[in-house]
Amino acid sequence: MPREDRRQENRRDERPRRITFRLFYDHGVGLGALLTAALDVGRLPADRPWEEQAVRDLLIGRRPSAAVSVMEGPRGCAYWCGLGASAPVVVRAWRYFLQFSLFPQETAVFLPVPTPGARRWIRAERAWRRRPEGADLAAREAIRYVQFWHQAHLSVWPD
Amino acid sequence: MFSSGIRLIYPSGPTEAGLRVVYYCYGSAHSSIVCAAIHLGRLKEERPSARDIIRLADFDATDTWSIGTLFFKGVDDLGYPVYTLGLGPRRHRALQSVASLLTVPGFGGSPILFAEALPQIGWLARLGGAMSRRYGQVSFGRSLSARAIARHCADLRRFVRTVREAERRAAIDAPTPVLS
Incomplete structure (x- = not known):
C-alpha cells in the first residue's frame, strides 16, 4: 500500500467510533421513529427508493408504543418509540436516568x-x-414522506 | 404493586447494590415535595400546619420548564437516595417511557422505586398548585395548596409508610446503600 493511502487509512481509524446507543423518538405514535431506526440499522435502504412491500413487512407484527423498542439490522441496533406530547418531559427525564446507568452520557443520543x-x-x-x-x-404514507426519515437520519450526532 | 401507585423497576444488565426512591407527580412542586420531606424526616409534626409546609425550602418552587427534571432531595435513614420528578399531564404514559429505558439491555444501575404522590392530595391542593405554578397567582395558590395538603397529611404519611415498607422489602435484595 502506498504511503499516502496508508496515512489516509490510519486517519480513518482515528475517527471516533459510532455512537453506541441511538434512540429515535417522535411526537406521534412512533411510526416515524420506527422508520428512521430501520433506515439507521440498514433494514431499509439509504441509497435507493423504498419498496412498499418491504415497509409493510417491517410494520407487520410491530405495534406503536410509548415504551422503548429495539430495531435490529445489518448495521447493529437502534431503539425507537412514540412519545406524543410528553416528548420534551420524557427526554429530559431520560438524560437524568442515564446518569445512573453504565452508558456514558456521550455515547447515547x-x-x-x-x-x-x-x-x-x-x-x-x-x-x-x-x-x-x-x-x-x-x-404507503411512509414512502410518500420518505424525505422526513432521511433528514432525521442525517442528524445522528451527539446533542 | 402498581395499583397502589408504587412500582419497583429493576434495570436490565448488571445491577448495582442499593436502591433509589423517586416520588413523582405533575410538576415536582407540591405533593412529591411533601412526600419526600416526610420520607426524609423533614416534616416531623404529626399534624403540620400550612406554614410548616410553606417553610419547606423546595415547596412550590419549580418552574414549568423543569418538568422532567430529577431533583435529588437527600438520603434516607436506610442510606438510599430520595428524588422527586415531575412528569406533566400524561404522567402514566411518560412513566412507561422512562421505565422502558431502564430495561434496555446493558443499562445497569440500581433498582428504582417509583411512587406516585399526586393522588394522595385532594383536588383543592391541585387547584392551588395550578394557580401558583401555571397561572402566576403565587401567593394565593401557594397558601391554598399548603392548607389543603396540611389537611391531607395523614393520607400522605400513610402513603409514605407504604413506600418505606416497599423500600425495606426491596432492600432485602439490595442490602448495600448507594450513598452512606
Whole structure:
C-alpha cells in the first residue's frame, strides 16, 4: 500500500467510533421513529427508493408504543418509540436516568424525528395503531414522506 | 404493586447494590415535595400546619420548564437516595417511557422505586398548585395548596409508610446503600 493511502487509512481509524446507543423518538405514535431506526440499522435502504412491500413487512407484527423498542439490522441496533406530547418531559427525564446507568452520557443520543402534520399521515398512524391491516396504509404514507426519515437520519450526532 | 401507585423497576444488565426512591407527580412542586420531606424526616409534626409546609425550602418552587427534571432531595435513614420528578399531564404514559429505558439491555444501575404522590392530595391542593405554578397567582395558590395538603397529611404519611415498607422489602435484595 502506498504511503499516502496508508496515512489516509490510519486517519480513518482515528475517527471516533459510532455512537453506541441511538434512540429515535417522535411526537406521534412512533411510526416515524420506527422508520428512521430501520433506515439507521440498514433494514431499509439509504441509497435507493423504498419498496412498499418491504415497509409493510417491517410494520407487520410491530405495534406503536410509548415504551422503548429495539430495531435490529445489518448495521447493529437502534431503539425507537412514540412519545406524543410528553416528548420534551420524557427526554429530559431520560438524560437524568442515564446518569445512573453504565452508558456514558456521550455515547447515547436521543434523536427527534419530525413527522408530517398532514391529516393523511395522522390517519395512517392511527390505522397502524388500531388494526394490523393498517400497516398497508402506513406503508404507503411512509414512502410518500420518505424525505422526513432521511433528514432525521442525517442528524445522528451527539446533542 | 402498581395499583397502589408504587412500582419497583429493576434495570436490565448488571445491577448495582442499593436502591433509589423517586416520588413523582405533575410538576415536582407540591405533593412529591411533601412526600419526600416526610420520607426524609423533614416534616416531623404529626399534624403540620400550612406554614410548616410553606417553610419547606423546595415547596412550590419549580418552574414549568423543569418538568422532567430529577431533583435529588437527600438520603434516607436506610442510606438510599430520595428524588422527586415531575412528569406533566400524561404522567402514566411518560412513566412507561422512562421505565422502558431502564430495561434496555446493558443499562445497569440500581433498582428504582417509583411512587406516585399526586393522588394522595385532594383536588383543592391541585387547584392551588395550578394557580401558583401555571397561572402566576403565587401567593394565593401557594397558601391554598399548603392548607389543603396540611389537611391531607395523614393520607400522605400513610402513603409514605407504604413506600418505606416497599423500600425495606426491596432492600432485602439490595442490602448495600448507594450513598452512606
